[in-house]
Structure formats: structure tokens, C-alpha cells
Amino acid sequence: MELPEYIEGIPTEKKKSRERRSLIEHYYESLWKELQQENGTNGIFNAFLGVTVIIKKGESDKKTINRASADWKSTYAVKHLKQVVTFACGKEDAPVYVGAKAGTQKKNGYKNMAILFHEFVHPKMEHLNFMVKLTIGIKSDGKHVQYCVNKIETQNNKPIVSSDYPS
Numbered sequence: 001m002e003l004p005e006y007i008e009g010i011p012t013e014k015k016k017s018r019e020r021r022s023l024i025e026h027y028y029e030s031l032w033k034e035l036q037q038e039n040g041t042n043g044i045f046n047a048f049l050g051v052t053v054i055i056k057k058g059e060s061d062k063k064t065i066n067r068a069s070a071d072w073k074s075t076y077a078v079k080h081l082k083q084v085v086t087f088a089c090g091k092e093d094a095p096v097y098v099g100a101k102a103g104t105q106k107k108n109g110y111k112n113m114a115i116l117f118h119e120f121v122h123p124k125m126e127h128l129n130f131m132v133k134l135t136i137g138i139k140s141d142g143k144h145v146q147y148c149v150n151k152i153e154t155q156n157n158k159p160i161v162s163s164d165y166p167s
Helices: 017-039 060-068 072-079 081-087
Strands: 043-046 051-054 097-099 110-120 130-139 144-152
Touching: 017 043, 017 060, 017 072, 017 081, 043 081, 060 072, 060 144, 072 081, 072 110, 072 130, 072 144, 081 110, 081 130, 081 144, 110 144
Parallel strands: 051 144
Antiparallel strands: 043 051, 097 110, 110 130, 130 144
16 A cells, blocks of 8 residues: 555655654644633643643654654654543553653653553554654653654554553
């Protein structure tokens, strides 16, 4: 099956990363406006963690723009970020919480990171079946901030599990 040139307005050709970068910037701007109109905040509730994940201008978009523009599937995930944040879960045999890495994660004030996954499934279009990783930074005040979302390659699908967050 041949991949279409565009999927939902997203160029699929590898060398079109500049176009995808521009689209991602636009998606974030639209999402911020939409969230403000819906609930007056920049948050999306994640049922798995039981927290509102903040989509923070200049923080959530920065890392994602660089990572997600490299692949059309990652750009697709950004376009569907509300769905990704809402339904992302942990994965069996993978810790949900990890320490923040030195560099940008620490610079942004994250103490820990939550690593969740969301699987896109489409019954008729095989190219729309893939998994993305959602990285959420957790600040010392307990705020959860969307840090990055990008497509991942999977060797075998592990079942999704419940949260291991300490009560």
C-alpha cells in the first residue's frame, strides 16, 4: 500500500520537515485558543494519571516541534494532542515515572517525568496504526506539563497497564 502524499493536510515525504514544523506551531496555537475557550485553562485531563496535563506555551511546544517535525506520524499525533493526552497510558514492563534528565528537563524545573503511550488504530488505513510516546514533566509543585510527543517504533505490543503512581 502506497503512502499518500498528504494525510489530514500533513506532508508524508521525509524531506518536508519544514512544512510539518509550521503545521505543529499552528496546531499548538489553535489548541491553546481552543482550551482557553473550553475551560479557561491550558489543561487536558489524563484519566490514567488522574491529573490535568498543562499545555504550556514555550515549553510544551519547543521540544515537540523539534522532534515531531521529523516524521509525519509524530506531526499527526500533535494534531490529535487532546486525544493523546486524554487516553495515554503506561505500558507493561516500562516504568511510568522516571527522574528528570540534566539539560532541558531540569532547566524547565521538572523533578520527575511520566512516560505514557497512546496507540492510534484505524480499521481501514494501515498507515494510521502506530504508537506515540507522551512525555510529561512533573514540577515540584505537582503540576504536570506536556513536554514531548513523538512516534515510536514498536517491536511487539505490550499490554497497557494501570498507573504505578504512589497514592
